[in-house]
Amino acid sequence: MDTSRIKPLSRLIPGQKAAVIKIENEGQSQKRVLDLGLIEGVRVESVLTGPFGDPSAYDIHGALIALRKEESSKIIVEILE
Amino acid sequence: MVVVALAGNPNVGKSTIFNALTGLHQHTGNWPGKTVAFSRGHYHYNHKTYLLVDTPGVYSMDSNSAEEKTAGDFFRGDHFDVVVAAADASCLERNLILALQIMELGKPMILCVNLVDEAERKGYEIRWDVLAQLLGIPIVPACARSGEGLEQLRREIEKAAHQEGVPDQEGVPHPDPAGTAALIKRAEQIAAQTVRLRKPRPNEFSRGIDRVLTSKVYGLPIMFLFLAVIFWLTISGSNIPTRLLAGMFQRLEGLLVSVFAQTASGVLADIRDALIYGTFRTVGWVISVMLPPMAIFFPLFTFLEDLGLLPRIAFNLDYFFKNAHTCGKQALTMCMGFGCNAAGVTGCRIIDSPRERLIAILTNNFVPCNGRYPCLITLSALFLGGGAAWPGGMKSALWVALLVLLGVFLTLFLSWALSKTLLRGDSAPFILELPPYRRPQAGKMIIHSLLHRTLFVLGRAAAAAAPAGLLIWLAANAQIHSRSFLSVCSDWLQPAAHWMGMDGSILLAFILGIPANEIVLPLIAMEYSSGGVLAELGSGESFLILLKAHGWTWLTALNVMLFSLMHFPCATTLWTIRKETGSWKWTGAAFVIPTLTGALFCAAVTLAARMLGLSGQ
Numbered sequence: 245m246d247t248s249r250i251k252p253l254s255r256l257i258p259g260q261k262a263a264v265i266k267i268e269n270e271g272q273s274q275k276r277v278l279d280l281g282l283i284e285g286v287r288v289e290s291v292l293t294g295p296f297g298d299p300s301a302y303d304i305h306g307a308l309i310a311l312r313k314e315e316s317s318k319i320i321v322e323i324l325e
Numbered sequence: 326m327v328v329v330a331l332a333g334n335p336n337v338g339k340s341t342i343f344n345a346l347t348g349l350h351q352h353t354g355n356w357p358g359k360t361v362a363f364s365r366g367h368y369h370y371n372h373k374t375y376l377l378v379d380t381p382g383v384y385s386m387d388s389n390s391a392e393e394k395t396a397g398d399f400f401r402g403d404h405f406d407v408v409v410a411a412a413d414a415s416c417l418e419r420n421l422i423l424a425l426q427i428m429e430l431g432k433p434m435i436l437c438v439n440l441v442d443e444a445e446r447k448g449y450e451i452r453w454d455v456l457a458q459l460l461g462i463p464i465v466p467a468c469a470r471s472g473e474g475l476e477q478l479r480r481e482i483e484k485a486a487h488q489e490g491v492p493d494q495e496g497v498p499h500p501d502p503a504g505t506a507a508l509i510k511r512a513e514q515i516a517a518q519t520v521r522l523r524k525p526r527p528n529e530f531s532r533g534i535d536r537v538l539t540s541k542v543y544g545l546p547i548m549f550l551f552l553a554v555i556f557w558l559t560i561s562g563s564n565i566p567t568r569l570l571a572g573m574f575q576r577l578e579g580l581l582v583s584v585f586a587q588t589a590s591g592v593l594a595d596i597r598d599a600l601i602y603g604t605f606r607t608v609g610w611v612i613s614v615m616l617p618p619m620a621i622f623f624p625l626f627t628f629l630e631d632l633g634l635l636p637r638i639a640f641n642l643d644y645f646f647k648n649a650h651t652c653g654k655q656a657l658t659m660c661m662g663f664g665c666n667a668a669g670v671t672g673c674r675i676i677d678s679p680r681e682r683l684i685a686i687l688t689n690n691f692v693p694c695n696g697r698y699p700c701l702i703t704l705s706a707l708f709l710g711g712g713a714a715w716p717g718g719m720k721s722a723l724w725v726a727l728l729v730l731l732g733v734f735l736t737l738f739l740s741w742a743l744s745k746t747l748l749r750g751d752s753a754p755f756i757l758e759l760p761p762y763r764r765p766q767a768g769k770m771i772i773h774s775l776l777h778r779t780l781f782v783l784g785r786a787a788a789a790a791a792p793a794g795l796l797i798w799l800a801a802n803a804q805i806h807s808r809s810f811l812s813v814c815s816d817w818l819q820p821a822a823h824w825m826g827m828d829g830s831i832l833l834a835f836i837l838g839i840p841a842n843e844i845v846l847p848l849i850a851m852e853y854s855s856g857g858v859l860a861e862l863g864s865g866e867s868f869l870i871l872l873k874a875h876g877w878t879w880l881t882a883l884n885v886m887l888f889s890l891m892h893f894p895c896a897t898t899l900w901t902i903r904k905e906t907g908s909w910k911w912t913g914a915a916f917v918i919p920t921l922t923g924a925l926f927c928a929a930v931t932l933a934a935r936m937l938g939l940s941g942q
Contacts, residue, residue, distance in 0.1 A: 258536075269754075272753060272754055273754040276754045276756050277754075278385075278505055278506075279384040279385040279505075279756075280384065280419075280756065281418075281419055281422050281509045281512070283505075283506045283509050285510075286509070286513070291532060291535075292532070292535055292536065292539050292640075292759075293539075294544075294640055294641060294643065294644055295539060295540065295541050295544040295545060295641055295644070296541075296644035297644075298643075298644055298647070299640065299643050299644070299647075299653070299755070299757075301535075301539075301640065301759055304419070305416070305418045305419035305422075305512075305513075306415070306416040306417070306418050306419055307416050307419045307758055308531075308532075308535075308758065308759040308760075308761075309756060309757070309758055309759070310640050310643070310653070310755075310756070310757040310758075310759060311755075311756060312643070312647060312653070312752075312754075312755050314752070314754065314755075315754050315755070315756070
């Protein structure tokens with residue numbers, strides 16, 4: 245596996261697509277992320293970054309979802325393209 | 326009677342389906358979390374009555390936020406016969422996760438896939454037969470807005486109601502009970518087999534707009550511009566209708582006076598005067614000052630709400646709310662406060678963490694509600710407009726917009742201060758869905774919500790104004806040691822008011838205005854003109870003359886506007902806060918915090934202006 249392609253979701257730039265490989269969120273945050281349908285193997289795309297660089301919005305299962313860095317930095321993804 | 330539960334993810338059009346089936350007019354809006362309480366409505370089909378229960382949108386059946394818990398409890402209980410899961414056709418995969426969870430309840434179930442027109446436009450093709458086969462339940466494609474698919478939905482509900490208990494699911498693969506992960510995988514599989522996309526980028530249009538609205542450079546200025554334009558349209562548009570209405574009430578008053586002039590004497594004459602000059606005049610005032618701006622402001626706001634702008638505002642402002650250690654959804658409840666603070670406080674239920682919800686409740690009053698705009702707009706137009714370089718009303722609009730900006734700033738500042746003192750803690754995980762932009766529903770809907778909202782607020786204002794007007798008239802005419810009771814009260818408040826750059830009559834009007842903020846300005850006019858006759862009721866010029874005769878300057882007007890922005894919530898809001906927090910202590914805090922802020926702010930502004938010799942006298 246090419247490790248340079250593996251980074252936290254928060255480091256994606258708009259337009260980049262990735263697949264979730266690990267979710268390190270805990271407790272309430274873990275529950276919330278799961279509710280959105282984020283599990284290993286799910287594809288996500290970074291769509292928007294807020295005016296101040298945080299939060300960012302991602303395409304998850306076809307819905308546009310905004311996440312703060314606190315959450316997205318713990319979701320580890322592999323960049324697809 | 327058959328009880329039908331309506332369930333689904335947030336923002337898939339449940340309220341629209343509910344309204345279309347029951348003919349009720351629950352307010353819809355394009356943002357997740359709009360429905361925070363259950364609504365119930367009836368409809369009849371083939372001589373049978375159905376009770377439809379609309380539930381708050383949820384992401385999962387076992388979450389721990391307050392709203393999701395109520396929904397979860399409801400579904401686990403045995404309170405309904407049939408469940409209709411609503412889904413958004415252009416986001417089927419995500420919606421299927423919840424639908425599969427609902428299926429595990431084992432109740433007769435129908436999947437209503439709403440917004441098919443929107444999905445079609447975006448290039449989604451759904452193979453309905455395959456979907457029905459894979460899920461093993463009836464599927465109804467619908468466009469609730471236009472009524473498409475509703476007849477089929479009623480028919481399927483009727484059929485499902487005849488089913489006994491758990492539907493026969495033999496041959497239907499059961500979702501793996503091991504957990505949500507399995508459901509998610511299954512939803513992905515089903516979507517892959519049933520949804521085909523004709524265009525490579527279905528949301529390109531929405532996303533293009535989003536990139537501008539949330540950009541570093543344009544994001545916040547555009548939102549401020551939206552605000553200023555709304556106020557400008559409201560101010561410049563309500564000028565003439567207000568004058569016409571005021572003239573009408575004046576003629577009506579004259580008519581009443583002449584009709585009843587000969588009919589009474591003694592005590593009866595006093596009662597007549599109290600009713601005409603107290604009650605009737607105040608109510609007339611309230612209607613002519615409030616109706617035009619509301620009739621313009623509400624549809625404009627509804628338009629932006631239906632469009633889907635509110636979640637973008639929350640997205641742009643979240644950075645600030647995060648730094649205030651609160652929830653980004655507070656931006657949504659703040660926007661609701663623009664309509665009505667009581668509604669904003671109730672809306673705080675969408676915030677999961679109790680600490681963050683309490684902060685949002687305590688600070689909601691810092692954005693002006695509809696009851697306060699007339700005061701802000703009127704005073705701004707009278708005292709802060711003008712200047713030949715400014716086209717009609719634009720400067721006044723800018724002042725109001727700046728004041729609202731100050732309110733937003735104070736909301737953030739006090740949220741931060743509360744997070745550091747009384748309500749310490751870190752922000753809870755924040756997740757916000759940005760729904761696709763939707764064409765606001767037909768003009769009919771806008772007019773409808775306008776009538777509902779406007780008449781509701783206006784009715785409340787008039788109901789509060791009638792007794793208050795009577796009270797003021799009586800207080801102005803009741804004598805204590807040859808002075809009117811009113812002037813005794815306002816003299817008592819004078820020292821405090823002086824520090825805040827106002828006078829005792831103004832402060833008294835704010836206090837008497839607790840039932841409804843709408844009547845503060847009319848009360849001031851009543852107090853000033855009590856005893857004498859208020860000539861040319863409601864018209865701008867004569868009002869300006871009246872205020873100036875009582876020593877008003879631009880500084881007085883600015884202070885009244887500032888205090889209107891920052892003072893105790895109205896009685897309805899206070900009652901709602903008591904209900905939502907269950908605590909008198911926090912209700913007290915919600916009273917004291919804005920009042921103290923406002924008093925200090927006005928005092929500081931007044932002191933600064935007096936020291937700089939800018940008091941305008």
